[in-house]
Amino acid sequence: MLRALTPYVLTVLVRRGAEFAAAEDAVQDALVEAVRVWPGEPPRDPRGWLVTVAWRRFLDATRAESARRRREDQVDREPPPGPAPGADDTLRLYFLCAHPALSPSSAVALTLRAVGGLTTRQIARAYLVPEATMAQRISRAKRTVSGERLDRPGDVGTVLRTLYLVFNEGYSGDVDLAAEAIRLTRQLAAAIDHPEVAGLLALMLLHHARRASRTAPDGALVPLAEQDRGRWDTDAITEGVAVLQRALSRDRLGEFQAQAAIAALHADAPTAGETDWVQIVEWYDELERLTGSPVVRLNRAVAVGEADGPRAGLAALGALDPALPRHTAASAYLHERAGNLRTAARLYAEAAGQAAALPERTHLTRQAARLNTALDTPR
Structure with missing residues (x-):
C-alpha cells in the first residue's frame, strides 16, 4: 500500500x-x-x-x-x-519524472523512486550497480527537475517510453521490474484516457503472459516457436487482447497498439505453425509507417521470411544495414530455413560474438554448435 x-x-x-x-x-x-x-x-x-x-x-x-x-x-x-490529490496530479508526476532533460536511465530510476516508491537500494540491485552509484544518479535527476513546475502539459510518448524501458529490464535483484512496470502502467491508464496508454498496457500483458516459457530450467533462452504454450498465462492474454481491442476501436493507431497487435497474433496461435504471419507482416508495415525504425524493418524481414518463404525474407534483410543489432542472427535463422546450413552455422557463431547479453550469446553459440554437429555427422 x-x-x-x-x-x-x-x-x-x-x-x-x-x-x-x-x-x-x-x-x-x-x-x-x-x-x-x-x-x-x-x-x-x-x-x-x-x-x-x-x-x-x-x-x-x-x-x-x-x-x-x-x-x-x-x-x-x-x-x-x-x-x-487525485489522478490528475499523479499523472503530472509521471510527466515530471520522464522530463526530456533526463537521460533514459535517469528517467527510469526517478520514476521507480518517486512514482513506484522503490528504495534506492532496490533500484540499484535491479540495475546491478552499487547503491552509491544509483543514489548519485537519482540525486542528479531530482536536481534537474526541481525547478520544473507541475502545471505544464507533458508528453505522453515520453512517459510511455520510460515505462517500457522499465518493463524491458525484466527481473533482477529483489525487484520484479516487469511486474512493477505493469502496475505503474495500470495506474497511468486509470488516470488518463489515451489509446496508446492502453496499447502499452496490452503489450506488457501479452509479453508478460509468455514469461514462464521463455527460459529453460538451465536458464537458456527458448525461442518463441519452441515455447510450451500450455505455460502461457491465458488470463493475462485475455485481458491484454480485450484492452487492445478497446484501444484499436478508438481509431487512433500508435506504435504501442501496433506492437500489441503483433503480440496478440502470436498469443492467438494454438501452435507456432498456425501463426498468421501474413497479418503480422501487415502490422509491421503499419509499425514501420509510424516509427520509421530500422529495427522494425529487420523484424519485418524475419516475418516476411515466415509468410513468403526464407528467400523473400533474405531479400528484405539484404536491403538493411548489416550493422543493425541482431542482423547477423536474423540472417543466420533465415539461411537455416533456406537450407544453407554451413552459412547459417557461421553466421550463428558471428552473432554469438556480437551478442551483449550472456543468455543470448549462449543460445546463438548452441545454435551454431547444433548445425556444425549435424554437418559433421555422416549421412
Whole structure:
C-alpha cells in the first residue's frame, strides 16, 4: 500500500511549493516512519497521515537552511495538510519524472523512486550497480527537475517510453521490474484516457503472459516457436487482447497498439505453425509507417521470411544495414530455413560474438554448435 500512496503524497508537497528533491526526501522519511509506527498504531487515514508527516519533515528540513525565514513565510501561507490529490496530479508526476532533460536511465530510476516508491537500494540491485552509484544518479535527476513546475502539459510518448524501458529490464535483484512496470502502467491508464496508454498496457500483458516459457530450467533462452504454450498465462492474454481491442476501436493507431497487435497474433496461435504471419507482416508495415525504425524493418524481414518463404525474407534483410543489432542472427535463422546450413552455422557463431547479453550469446553459440554437429555427422 505504501508504494501506491507515494506519488499522491509527493504531489501534495510539490503543489505546496516544495522543491522536488526536498519533497521526495521528506516523503521517504515519512515512509520509513510509517514502517516503524503503523504495525502497532495503524492510522484511520493512511494517506492523510503520510501527507502530515511528510509535510512536517519538509518543514523541519526547510527551517534548518539559511533561507529559513523566507521559506517559512511562504509555507505559512499554504493550507494545512489535507487529502492527497487525485489522478490528475499523479499523472503530472509521471510527466515530471520522464522530463526530456533526463537521460533514459535517469528517467527510469526517478520514476521507480518517486512514482513506484522503490528504495534506492532496490533500484540499484535491479540495475546491478552499487547503491552509491544509483543514489548519485537519482540525486542528479531530482536536481534537474526541481525547478520544473507541475502545471505544464507533458508528453505522453515520453512517459510511455520510460515505462517500457522499465518493463524491458525484466527481473533482477529483489525487484520484479516487469511486474512493477505493469502496475505503474495500470495506474497511468486509470488516470488518463489515451489509446496508446492502453496499447502499452496490452503489450506488457501479452509479453508478460509468455514469461514462464521463455527460459529453460538451465536458464537458456527458448525461442518463441519452441515455447510450451500450455505455460502461457491465458488470463493475462485475455485481458491484454480485450484492452487492445478497446484501444484499436478508438481509431487512433500508435506504435504501442501496433506492437500489441503483433503480440496478440502470436498469443492467438494454438501452435507456432498456425501463426498468421501474413497479418503480422501487415502490422509491421503499419509499425514501420509510424516509427520509421530500422529495427522494425529487420523484424519485418524475419516475418516476411515466415509468410513468403526464407528467400523473400533474405531479400528484405539484404536491403538493411548489416550493422543493425541482431542482423547477423536474423540472417543466420533465415539461411537455416533456406537450407544453407554451413552459412547459417557461421553466421550463428558471428552473432554469438556480437551478442551483449550472456543468455543470448549462449543460445546463438548452441545454435551454431547444433548445425556444425549435424554437418559433421555422416549421412
